[in-house]
Amino acid sequence: MHVVKESVAVIGAGPGGLVTARWLAAHGFEPVLFEATDSLGGQWNAASTASATWSGMRTNTSRIMTAFSDLDHAPDVAVYPRQDQMLSYLEHYARKYDLIRQVRFGTRVLNLDMAGNGGWAIRYKAGGVEGEEIFRRVIVATGAQSAAKVPDVPGIESFAGGLGLVHTSQYDGPERFRGRTVVVAGGSISALEIASDLAFNGARVVSATRRQRYILPKLIAGIPTEHVMFTRAAALAGELLPPEAQAEGLKAAVLRAGGYPQQYGAPAPEANIFAAGITQSQSFLPAVAEGRIAVRPWIDRIDGEHVHFCDGTAEAADAILLATGYRLSLPWLAPRLVKTLALGDDGMDLHAHTFHPALPGLAFVGLYNLIGPYLPVLELQARWVAYMMAGLVPPPTSGEMEEGLRSSREMRARGQQPVLHALAVMLARKAGVEPDLREFPQLERALLFGPLSAVSFRLQGPDCLDDAADRIAEAAAAFGAICGEVHTPEENQLRRLLGLETPVAA
Structure with missing residues (x-):
């Protein structure tokens, strides 16, 4: 039937x-x-x-x-x-x-x-x-x-730079900006990536942000950042630790990976990492350190082709790219x-x-x-x-x-x-698909400290996959992040909090 x-x-x-x-x-x-x-x-x-x-x-x-x-x-x-x-x-x-x-x-x-x-x-x-x-x-x-979000900046409609003012949702590559001065407004990932793309392809770039964020690279010692930072261990720790401890641990991890922005010549962010925020770019801070990107505070006003910043400085710009979100x-x-x-x-x-x-x-x-x-x-x-x-x-x-x-x-x-x-x-x-760590002791490190991939949720519950365990282990080992049986002190501390087996001495 x-x-x-x-x-x-x-x-x-x-x-x-x-x-x-x-x-x-x-x-x-x-x-x-x-x-x-x-x-x-x-x-x-x-x-x-x-x-x-x-x-x-x-x-x-x-x-x-x-x-x-x-x-x-x-x-x-x-x-x-x-x-x-x-x-x-x-x-x-x-x-x-x-x-x-x-x-x-x-x-x-x-x-x-x-x-x-x-x-x-x-x-x-x-x-x-x-x-x-x-x-x-x-x-x-x-x-x-x-829908692109356009900030309320005095004089924004008067911008007279030859290449105009557009939201970065309309960015189509660096070619037409070569040899020109471009103000990139915003501190998100896309803002920093586009600023870097322009800077390494012949544009003079000025980055304007409302606040300086801490910046993570895309790769940490050859490992994609989200494999290191956005793990099941981080989620579980966030449920167990008070906000102060979470902030302290997060800031330490970020600084180990990327250092302070001021070390590269960018402004210093707020001490509280939750207040400052975090963004990501592999090349932005090195480009600042090399003088390829100038860093300014937020835009105070625009007058013709001149962009005035909140620190009293100004730039004659050919283009403004608004990386101001959606x-x-x-x-x-x-x-x-x-x-x-x-x-x-x-x-x-x-x-x-x-x-x-x-x-x-x-x-x-x-x-x-x-x-x-x-x-x-x-x-x-x-x-x-x-x-x-x-x-x-x-x-x-x-x-x-x-x-x-x-x-x-x-x-x-x-x-x-x-x-x-x-x-x-x-x-x-x-x-109903969160894996029970105790059911997969051979995958414990991969599930806790490896990438939180979609396949890592195909071990238990509806629609489990026969090859999920092998693919999880392969993904965790792909960049050398999860190797051997010896746990770090940080891993051991989390395992104690989770009530797992006696940790292996580091």
């Missing part, structure tokens, strides 16, 4: 939408993906007008951490994949799970609202024709980097949903970044600015949503939902972004 599968709408065919569709299909649903552009890939599709990537761009996270659990990158892909390799990877993933036939390309959502029957009404436009369909369940996976934009959400979610530029109120108690049947995947690699967290979030819909794990209680909303509001009030390791472990527990 032919069984009709329930259709579930997924808005967006980037990484979040694709991995959500994959797991919905695996558990008996028929995903229907609404994609406004003519091809998949989201941000990694440089040809899309919605993409902030450019040809030749490299990821800032390793190939191990920029992959889903069911598909590794091709053997010839470097440690940090190119933009075109990431797009090819996502296309391969979509073909592997027969997702392309389920994508409605060129279909722009115009409105999402509650329907009278308790479902969700999606009004859309495709081929110049409008339509509407009702779904019992909808997952929004359009990404958080959809605001969350969901213009097609019905006004009553916007109000319920308290949707703003900085996000919305959700339990575990996924559900709202007043909006059953509606979920969000990847609608946050994450510190660290996205793909492992996107997959865990997609698995949790699919498992709940399939009845494999229980839904959160009303009390858990309300506590989640309270936590969400507090994070937004502090301007705090989720961090890979903490969010991954939380979502893994909700999906």
Whole structure:
């Protein structure tokens, strides 16, 4: 007998939408993906007008951490994949799970609202024709980097430099800036990477930031930084240690990896690392030390081609690149949903970044600015949503939902972004796939101190993989990070806190 599968709408065919569709299909649903552009890939599709990537761009996270659990990158892909390799990877993933036939390309959502029957009404436009369909369940996976944020700077509209003022979402490489003076405004990863790209390709670069952050390199002694910093051990320590101890340990680790910015000629950050913040770039601080990049405080005002900074200095600039981040934009959400979610530029109120108690049947995947690699967290979030819909794990209680909303509001009030390791472990527990370290003694070090890859959550619970243990060990050893049986004093301290076996003496 032919069984009709329930259709579930997924808005967006980037990484979040694709991995959500994959797991919905695996558990008996028929995903229907609404994609406004003519091809998949989201941000990694440089040809899309919605993409902030450019040809030749490299990821800032390793190939191990920029992959889903069911598909590794091709053997010839470097440690940090190119933009075109990431797009090819996502296309391969979509073909592997027969997702392309389920994508409605060129279909722009115009409105999402509650329907009278308790479902969700999606009004859309495709081929110049409008339509509407009702779904019992909808997952929004359009990404958080959809609308550029422009700062309020006096005189910004008067800038008269010959190469103009644009947001870095429109950056298309360094070629046209050679021999010119460029002000890069912002201190995020993209700001520092673009500033470095320009500086090493013949531009004179001035970096303007609101505050000096601590800066991590992309590689620490040849090991990708997220393999070292964003681990299960860090997540567990964050649950056990008071904030002061966490800050002390984090700052010590950051300084061992990258040193103080002032050692390179940049300003000194605040002593409190949580207040100063952390960013990442392999080449920015060395470029400052070599005089390739000049560092200034934030922009005070703009007058014609002159950019005036808050320290009283000024530069005649040919171009200004605003690396000032993104605001969350969901213009097609019905006004009553916007109000319920308290949707703003900085996000919305959700339990575990996924559900709202007043909006059953509606979920969000990847609608946050994450510190660290996205793909492992996107997959865990997609698995949790699919498992709940399939009845494999229980839904959160009303009390858990309300506590989640309270936590969400507090994070937004502090301007705090989720961090890979903490969010991954939380979502893994909700999906029932967080591995029990005692069940895998041979993998203890890899699971605690190795990369927190997507496959490291395929050992237990639904959808475990036969080869997961081998792939976890291989990923942990790939850069020589987890070798031998002798634990460091820091590892031993954490093992005592976790109540594991007597540590091996270092």
